[in-house]
Amino acid sequence: MTTKRPFTHIDTWVFDLDNTLYPHHVNLWQQVDRRIGEFIGAWLKVSPEEARRIQKDYYRRYGTSMRGMMTEHGVRADDFLAYVHQIDHSPLQPNPAMGAAIARLPGRKLILTNASTDHADKVLQRLGMDAHFEAVFDIIAADLEPKPAAQTYQKFLKDYGVDPRKAAMFEDLARNLVIPHQLGMTTVLVVPDGSREVVREDWEMEGRDDPCVDHVTDDLTGFLQRLAR
Known part of the structure; x- marks a missing residue:
């Protein structure tokens, strides 16, 4: 042991x-999670389903979806963070x-x-x-x-x-x-x-x-x- x-x-x-x-269970992160999917979908011009697949693939492989988007597609961190953290903290x-x-x-x-x-x-x-x-x-x-x-x-x-x-x-x-x-x-x-x-x-x-x-x-x-x- x-x-x-x-x-x-x-x-x-x-x-x-x-x-x-x-x-x-507060599920605050679900708001961020949803906005990450929206950002990826808009950036790559793909369907919500494909954006979700890419998001979770990058999250698992790179530690964060943002790191994957930066590495694979040249996304700027400032743009990504500014968008995905626009959530309701209440x-x-x-x-x-x-x-x-x-x-x-x-x-x-x-x-x-x-x-x-x-x-x-x-x-x-x-x-x-x-x-x-x-x-x-x-x-x-x-x-x-x-x-x-x-x-x-x-x-x-x-x-x-x-x-x-x-x-x-x-x-x-x-x-x-x-x-x-x-x-x-x-x-x-x-x-x-x-x-x-x-x-x-x-x-x-x-x-x-x-x-x-x-x-x-x-x-x-x-x-x-x-x-x-």
């Missing part, structure tokens, strides 16, 4: 944003319990996301958590190379002077925990609680038993509250 890494030595807490700091509700639990964690708290800082700021403001995080490392800071690319984690760690052996990473995709775990981070996979239907690809739901996953939770607030105690 593999020993799961503990949290006793952690001084830096790293969080993904979408579908991690808020529940999957489904997000403040989560003071999670905010308080994050505030009680000892050490630094950082966001590492494949989204833009603009989107992250709006999400954190709606959740009432914008005061709890030192910084957001977004897709621009990552030189447009999304997780799970190894160089993205390396750049994040270097930019913020983080020792991965003293850091924990919270993510909703197991594949985005492979490199952090290899680097020595304690990893937590955040999964849907099963109470409501969520719209995800099958492969996005895999990985709970992957060796790169130290801990799994379907209740991040409760998980953090226990850690803070």
